[in-house]
Amino acid sequence: MLIIVTRSGGFAGGELTAALDTDCRADGAELERLAESALTSEGPAGRExxxxxxxxxxxxxxxxxxxxxxxxxxxxxxxxxxVLAEAV
Known part of the structure; x- marks a missing residue:
């Protein structure tokens, strides 16, 4: 599974993109579970x-x-x- 995260905004307004492929990782199954949850879960109330x-x-x-x-x-x-840890 390919997971790509782009972060933008913040105080400096910069952008950072990172990607990882779960296929060859020891924690791949856990990352895939988190990815599925991230796509289907609503965040807490007050999404402003x-x-x-x-x-x-x-x-x-x-x-x-x-x-x-x-x-x-x-x-x-x-x-x-x-995922963003992969960019560092």
Whole structure:
């Protein structure tokens, strides 16, 4: 499964994109579970953007979801953190 996350916004207004392929990873099954949950779960109530907050576009095998800080589920946060860690 190919997972791509693009983060934009924040104080500096920059953009960061990272991708990972779960096929050859020891934690691949867990990342796939998080990805499926991220695509189907609504974040907490109050989805209005916050000043200097990040926005995320998560793409999983052709499906796309747009998310905003701080309105993320735990699964969405874990997935985003894992994928963006690949960019560093």
């Amino acid at each position: 953007p916050v000043p200097d907050g990040f926005g995320y576009v998560v793409r999983v095998d052709g499906k796309l979801v747009e998310l905003r800080d701080p309105h993320l589920t735990e699964a969405q946060r874990k997935l985003i953190d894992a």
